[in-house]
Amino acid sequence: MLKEKVTFNVPKEKKFSEWYNRIIREADLIDDRYNVKGFIVHKPWSMIAFKEIYRMYEDALERRGHKPVLFPTVIPEENLRREEEHLEGFKAEVFWITHAADRRLEKRLALRPTSETAFYQMYALWIRSFSDLPLKLYQSCTVFRYETKATKPLLRGREFLWIEAHDAFSSQEEAMKQVEEDMEITEEVLHKKLGIPFIFFQRPQWDKFKGAIHTYAADCLMPDGNLNQIASTHYLGENFAKAFGIQFLDREGKRKYVHQTCYGPGIWRIMAALISIHGDNNGLIFPFSVAPVQIVIIPITATSEETSKDVKSQCHAVATRLKENGFRVELDMSEKTPGAKYYYWEMRGVPLRIEIGPIEVKGGYVTLFRRDTRTRRQVPIQQLEAEIKKEGEAILENLRERAEKWLQQSLKEVKSFEELRDAMEEHFGIFKAPFCSIEMDGEPCAQRIREATGAEVRGVRFGVDEKPDPDAKCIVCGRRAGIFAYIAMAY
Amino acid sequence: MLKEKVTFNVPKEKKFSEWYNRIIREADLIDDRYNVKGFIVHKPWSMIAFKEIYRMYEDALERRGHKPVLFPTVIPEENLRREEEHLEGFKAEVFWITHAADRRLEKRLALRPTSETAFYQMYALWIRSFSDLPLKLYQSCTVFRYETKATKPLLRGREFLWIEAHDAFSSQEEAMKQVEEDMEITEEVLHKKLGIPFIFFQRPQWDKFKGAIHTYAADCLMPDGNLNQIASTHYLGENFAKAFGIQFLDREGKRKYVHQTCYGPGIWRIMAALISIHGDNNGLIFPFSVAPVQIVIIPITATSEETSKDVKSQCHAVATRLKENGFRVELDMSEKTPGAKYYYWEMRGVPLRIEIGPIEVKGGYVTLFRRDTRTRRQVPIQQLEAEIKKEGEAILENLRERAEKWLQQSLKEVKSFEELRDAMEEHFGIFKAPFCSIEMDGEPCAQRIREATGAEVRGVRFGVDEKPDPDAKCIVCGRRAGIFAYIAMAY
Numbered sequence: 001m002l003k004e005k006v007t008f009n010v011p012k013e014k015k016f017s018e019w020y021n022r023i024i025r026e027a028d029l030i031d032d033r034y035n036v037k038g039f040i041v042h043k044p045w046s047m048i049a050f051k052e053i054y055r056m057y058e059d060a061l062e063r064r065g066h067k068p069v070l071f072p073t074v075i076p077e078e079n080l081r082r083e084e085e086h087l088e089g090f091k092a093e094v095f096w097i098t099h100a101a102d103r104r105l106e107k108r109l110a111l112r113p114t115s116e117t118a119f120y121q122m123y124a125l126w127i128r129s130f131s132d133l134p135l136k137l138y139q140s141c142t143v144f145r146y147e148t149k150a151t152k153p154l155l156r157g158r159e160f161l162w163i164e165a166h167d168a169f170s171s172q173e174e175a176m177k178q179v180e181e182d183m184e185i186t187e188e189v190l191h192k193k194l195g196i197p198f199i200f201f202q203r204p205q206w207d208k209f210k211g212a213i214h215t216y217a218a219d220c221l222m223p224d225g226n227l228n229q230i231a232s233t234h235y236l237g238e239n240f241a242k243a244f245g246i247q248f249l250d251r252e253g254k255r256k257y258v259h260q261t262c263y264g265p266g267i268w269r270i271m272a273a274l275i276s277i278h279g280d281n282n283g284l285i286f287p288f289s290v291a292p293v294q295i296v297i298i299p300i301t302a303t304s305e306e307t308s309k310d311v312k313s314q315c316h317a318v319a320t321r322l323k324e325n326g327f328r329v330e331l332d333m334s335e336k337t338p339g340a341k342y343y344y345w346e347m348r349g350v351p352l353r354i355e356i357g358p359i360e361v362k363g364g365y366v367t368l369f370r371r372d373t374r375t376r377r378q379v380p381i382q383q384l385e386a387e388i389k390k391e392g393e394a395i396l397e398n399l400r401e402r403a404e405k406w407l408q409q410s411l412k413e414v415k416s417f418e419e420l421r422d423a424m425e426e427h428f429g430i431f432k433a434p435f436c437s438i439e440m441d442g443e444p445c446a447q448r449i450r451e452a453t454g455a456e457v458r459g460v461r462f463g464v465d466e467k468p469d470p471d472a473k474c475i476v477c478g479r480r481a482g483i484f485a486y487i488a489m490a491y
Numbered sequence: 492m493l494k495e496k497v498t499f500n501v502p503k504e505k506k507f508s509e510w511y512n513r514i515i516r517e518a519d520l521i522d523d524r525y526n527v528k529g530f531i532v533h534k535p536w537s538m539i540a541f542k543e544i545y546r547m548y549e550d551a552l553e554r555r556g557h558k559p560v561l562f563p564t565v566i567p568e569e570n571l572r573r574e575e576e577h578l579e580g581f582k583a584e585v586f587w588i589t590h591a592a593d594r595r596l597e598k599r600l601a602l603r604p605t606s607e608t609a610f611y612q613m614y615a616l617w618i619r620s621f622s623d624l625p626l627k628l629y630q631s632c633t634v635f636r637y638e639t640k641a642t643k644p645l646l647r648g649r650e651f652l653w654i655e656a657h658d659a660f661s662s663q664e665e666a667m668k669q670v671e672e673d674m675e676i677t678e679e680v681l682h683k684k685l686g687i688p689f690i691f692f693q694r695p696q697w698d699k700f701k702g703a704i705h706t707y708a709a710d711c712l713m714p715d716g717n718l719n720q721i722a723s724t725h726y727l728g729e730n731f732a733k734a735f736g737i738q739f740l741d742r743e744g745k746r747k748y749v750h751q752t753c754y755g756p757g758i759w760r761i762m763a764a765l766i767s768i769h770g771d772n773n774g775l776i777f778p779f780s781v782a783p784v785q786i787v788i789i790p791i792t793a794t795s796e797e798t799s800k801d802v803k804s805q806c807h808a809v810a811t812r813l814k815e816n817g818f819r820v821e822l823d824m825s826e827k828t829p830g831a832k833y834y835y836w837e838m839r840g841v842p843l844r845i846e847i848g849p850i851e852v853k854g855g856y857v858t859l860f861r862r863d864t865r866t867r868r869q870v871p872i873q874q875l876e877a878e879i880k881k882e883g884e885a886i887l888e889n890l891r892e893r894a895e896k897w898l899q900q901s902l903k904e905v906k907s908f909e910e911l912r913d914a915m916e917e918h919f920g921i922f923k924a925p926f927c928s929i930e931m932d933g934e935p936c937a938q939r940i941r942e943a944t945g946a947e948v949r950g951v952r953f954g955v956d957e958k959p960d961p962d963a964k965c966i967v968c969g970r971r972a973g974i975f976a977y978i979a980m981a982y
Contacts, residue, residue: 031613035567036600041613044558044628051549051559058542067535068542072650073564073602073633076527092592095565097602099587100637109527111564111588122522122532137535142564146591159563 008283008347012276016224020276027284027348029275030153038151038158045348046154046271048292048328050161053274054140056193056289057163057265060185066136066165071118073141074109079117083243086116089210093145095158111144116211116236116262119166120244127258129249130170134178138165140267154272155228155491161267168241168258170250175235175259179216182233182263183463186218189265190230195287195400196220196273197407198230199430201459201486204438204446213237216462219490220273221407225428227458227490230269236260275349277406278372278399284349285372287399288392293330295322295388296345300338300357307358314361318354318384325385346371351395352388372398417452417475420487424453430488431455434481436474442485445476449487456490499774499838503767507715511767518775518839520766521644529642529649536839537645537762539783539819541652544765545631547684547780548654548756551676557627557656562609564632565600570608574734577607580701584636586649602635607702607727607753610657611735618749620740621661625669629656631758645763646719646982652758659732659749661741666726666750670707673724673754674954677709680756681721686778686891687711687764688898689721690921692950692977695929695937704728707953710981711764712898716919718949718981721760727751766840768897769863769890775840776863778890779883784821786813786879787836791829791848798849805852809845809875816876837862842886843879863889908943908966911978915944921979922946925972927965933976936967940978947981 008026010019024030029046042050058068074097080087090113097109112118119137127135140163151157165182169175183200190196198218208215209232217232241247241257250256278285288294299315302308312333319331330350332341338355345353353369355376360366365378368387372395379387413432414420420431436442438459446457460483472481499517501510515521520537533541549559565588571578586602589595603609610628618626631654642648656673660666674691681687689709699706703725710718732738732748741747769776779785790806793799803824810822821841823832829846836844844860846867851857856869859878863886870878904923905911911922927933929950937948951974963972 031616033613033616034563034609035570035612036563036565039563039565041563042561044560047559047561050561068538069535070533070538070541070633070652072525072527072530072532073635074527074530074650079526094592095588095600096590097586098589101583101585107527109586118525121526122524125522125524142561144564159565161561 007343009281012223012279012281016222016276019223019279019281023275023279023283023347024153029271032153036158038147040153040157042161045292049274049286049290050267050271052290053189053194053267053270054163056189057185057267058138058140060188061138061163061165064136064181064185065134066138066167068139069137070139070141071112071115071122073112075112075115075118077108077110079121080110082117083211083240086211086240090114090145093147095144095146112141113145114143114264115139115141115164116166116240117244120240120246120260123166123168123258124244124246127168127246127248130251133168133170133248133258134174135168136165136178137167138163138263154268154275157268163263163265163267165263167261167263168246169260170248170256170258172237172259175237175261178261178263179233179235180463182231182261183216183218185263186231186265190218190220190270190273191400193287193289193396194270194274195396195403196230196270196277197400197404199486200462202438202462203232203459204442204457204485205440206443206446207456207459209234211236211239213239217459219458219488220277221410221430221488222273222276222491225410225426225489227430227456227488228269228273229266229490230273231263231265233261233263236262277403279349282343283347285395285399286349286351287396288351289396291349291351292328293345293348293350294328294392295330295352295354296341296350297322297329297331297354297356298338298341298345299333300355300360302358307361310361311356311358315356318356318366318381322385322388327388352391370395414475417449420449420455420475421452424455424487424489427454427489430486432484432486433475434468434472435483435485436477436479436481438483438485445474448476453487454489455487458486458488458490460485498834500772503714503770503772507713507767510714510770510772514766514770514774514838515644520762523644527649529638531644531648533652536783540765540777540781541758541762543781544680544685544758544761545654547680548676548758549629549631551679552629552654552656555627555672555676556625557629557658559630560628561630561632562603562606562613564603566603566606566609568599568601570612571601573608574702574731577702577731581605584638586635586637603632604634604636605755606630606632606634606655607657607731608735611731611737611751614657614659614749615735615737618659618737618739621742624659624661624739624749625665626659627656627669628658629654629754645759645766648759654754654756654758656754658752658754659737660751661739661747661749663728663750666728666752669752669754670724670726671954673722673752674707674709676754677722677756681709681711681761681764682891684778684780684887685761685765686887686894687721687761687768688891688895690977691953693929693953694723694950695933695948695976696931697934697937698947698950700725702727702730704730708950710949710979711768712901712921712979713764713767713982716901716917716980718921718947718979719760719764720757720981721764722754722756724752724754727753768894770840773834774838776886776890777840777842778887779842780887782840782842783819784836784839784841785819785883786821786843786845787832787841788813788820788822788845788847789829789832789836790824791846791851793849798852801852802847802849806847809847809857809872813876813879818879843882861886905966908940911940911946911966912943915946915978915980918945918980921977923975923977924966925959925963926974926976927968927970927972929974929976936965939967944978945980946978949977949979949981951976
């Protein structure tokens with residue numbers, strides 16, 4: 001018997017930072033000992049889940065008319081310079097390639113921090129007439145940002161995983177419909193399939209993407225009270241179309257600029273949300289669909305050797321059968337005790353565990369354990385696949401409901417600046433408050449909130465029609481409050 | 492009616508270079524007008540197929556115990572310096588990141604040309620004992636090489652798609668078994684699933700990967716007579732283990748260095764092989780499994796409006812049904828003539844076409860056209876899915892057989908230097924010849940062949956036991972010929 005016994009017991013809600021920092025390493029999701037600051041190694045335990053999340057997202061995008069492309073990782077400096085505000089926004093974050101072999105390059109190349117300026121010069125070549133529109137393309141890739149703030153694996157890094165979709169339309173109206181579709185895609189993947197509830201905001205003008213007209217974004221709430229932006233859509237208007245000369249002939253033969261949107265689901269941050277929101281004090285809990293191992297099979301040792309043989313052969317038979325049915329299965333035949341194995345696979349978030357001992361073999365059933373509820377039940381061998389599928393769905397539903405409830409509980413309305421300040425003392429919660437404006441004239445009020453509480457004005461809800469009473473006042477400046485703003489801590 | 496009529500008719504065998512250069516652009520696989528030399532844009536028509544090829548390969552690797560990881564795109568200079576021969580091999584090809592924002596970086600970072608020196612410092616941390624072995628990890632990514640030779644899309648570029656698998660074992664024996672497994676994976680994916688026949692060689696010592704003990708590689712034959720290396724495995728021995736300190740305690744508690752292999756299927760070059768070997772004078776022919784569009788549906792216009800409506804609604808019904816059954820389907824309702832549509836989709840390599848006109852609607856069948864044989868037959872509506880699957884398999888089988896036959900015909904034995912020289916006048920074919928050695932002492936003979944014919948000695952067959960007669964002489968130096976070498980033009 002190996003002595004190794006893995007236990008994980010960190011109170012997630014109370015000590016989230018410790019919980020997060022330990023679980024990403026102990027569950028072997030990543031290794032951050034790579035010798036370049038801010039760059040990490042994605043280990044199999046996260047990569048298998050990443051691949052599943054990418055597959056879901058790509059499927060959702062493609063079903064709505066997006067097609068995959070892959071652009072170069074490098075962008076010439078001249079491209080970045082074509083949209084001034086955009087350059088301003090990114091120039092402090094760009095890595096530069098200046099040499100190849102022992103030669104200096106004629107033009108410096110940026111490692112893409114985002115790919116608008118790579119895509120859009122090609123859009124200018126590809127788009128000629130209305131019949132080329134809409135053009136909806138995406139790529140799954142990593143991007144690079146020279147972050148000067150402290151980096152944190154899966155939340156802020158110098159190279160991270162994402163998807164970027166770049167869409168061009170013949171009118172503003174169609175572009176705004178895309179913003180809605182992006183919200184729908186976010187809802188489908190994040191909420192329905194991964195159980196992560198979020199709020200979709202229109203961001204304040206001072207917090208928009210550089211080069212955009214408006215930014216819309218999905219925030220989810222992390223256990224430490226910080227909002228985590230997991231996807232965003234930027235309505236670019238004609239800004240980049242003018243900078244890159246992307247024009248089309250409309251049905252009347254008139255030359256016009258395209259209207260553009262870009263959508264970026266932050267695959268890294270989605271993983272951070274997934275593990276943080278669904279995990280518990282014992283470690284990770286993966287939704288069944290994306291779990292790197294969906295079912296772990298653990299033999300329960302028997303006293304007699306003969307029975308032990310039966311147990312082992314039953315374990316192998318079940319493992320083979322489930323693998324053939326397309327499940328990701330691990331059979332743990334190591335020399336650890338069953339208890340040590342339980343701890344280990346629970347900590348790593350495997351959603352279902354099958355225990356097979358002499359009693360199970362004799363009875364023609366298995367004991368099925370659910371990681372989320374930590375409950376056991378007996379399942380007859382012949383119903384195994386069907387019951388696994390059911391339990392898989394039940395786990396997702398339970399995780400989603402738990403997360404929704406928790407988000408709802410964390411969402412409160414405040415009526416005054418004092419109330420907000422008091423409420424924010426715990427640095428936790430999302431606060432809805434009457435507010436003057438998310439145009440630039442509202443920034444001083446947001447600034448006062450930031451100074452007093454550390455919290456950010458994250459914007460107004462998109463797609464939800466809600467307005468304060470006509471006589472409501474901004475909780476900061478006292479001017480008429482035409483909107484409800486949402487205020488919370490944020491990464 | 493739009494006037495556009497796409498025809499493609501270039502004799503592939505006679506004018507391969509023109510055929511290749513035109514088809515990759517006209518079929519919209521790539522765009523090489525991106526404004527950094529050697530970097531291209533992968534358009535949807537190639538990306539969808541790339542995604543399917545990646546999926547096949549990743550599946551084949553994972554079924555044999557490999558797990559996915561993702562390492563940083565950047566590698567510090569110090570890592571590259573740890574294995575001298577490796578650095579020598581790559582330093583002329585490395586792009587260097589020297590700055591971030593307006594700051595000079597403390598250490599220069601290379602864009603990975605290949606990732607041995609990124610992976611193996613982590614392997615030194617991860618591998619402790621025999622129970623950590625074998626360690627078999629892979630990543631799907633792009634790599635970067637500052638090529639000074641002329642670049643050619645999908646064949647030689649400065650950023651290209653590949654997979655790299657890095658495996659560590661406790662003994663040379665196990666490592667050599669991995670070389671065999673890599674050949675088996677290559678066989679499964681390239682030959683069985685994509686219909687690309689290849690020859691697996693052990694490369695001459697003068698042509699091995701820098702830092703390896705031996706290099707093994709799969710070459711396929713391109714229509715212009717050049718061999719195209721589409722995958723390679725390097726047996727690294729203990730070279731990198733010593734450079735990076737990758738040691739383990741064996742079962743007896745003795746500290747040992749691991750034995751390593753790395754395997755790299757060149758996804759770009761596989762695509763180049765796929766389109767070049769299977770295509771014909773009319774354009775591309777995709778195997779069914781990886782085709783970006785597997786079935787195109789084309790309505791055949793009717794004279795009466797009523798019948799036209801029936802045709803359209805039948806086309807939509809069939810398209811919906813096939814999509815629901817998981818096929819990639821395009822319904823071409825554009826205003827082009829059926830003939831123009833035929834040309835267009837044939838040129839782009841769609842393996843199956845469904846034609847539906849008034850006669851088909853009335854008869855309750857469709858006309859099914861096969862791109863590879865250019866033959867039509869009627870298929871009753873209710874048998875459509877089953878027949879499509881059958882035809883899909885038949886297409887692959889036909890493409891594979893055609894390619895195999897062509898490879899066999901191109902493979903000849905020569906008995907003298909003069910015979911080789913005469914045969915190579917056409918710059919076409921693979922020639923098997925008695926040869927002295929693929930150790931370094933054989934290099935002068937290879938050099939003479941290169942000077943006289945332009946051809947390369949590609950090595951000896953791996954996994955095939957063949958030897959010349961005991962008294963056979965090397966066709967160049969006349970020394971005893973212990974081996975059969977294979978000689979051909981190569982990219």
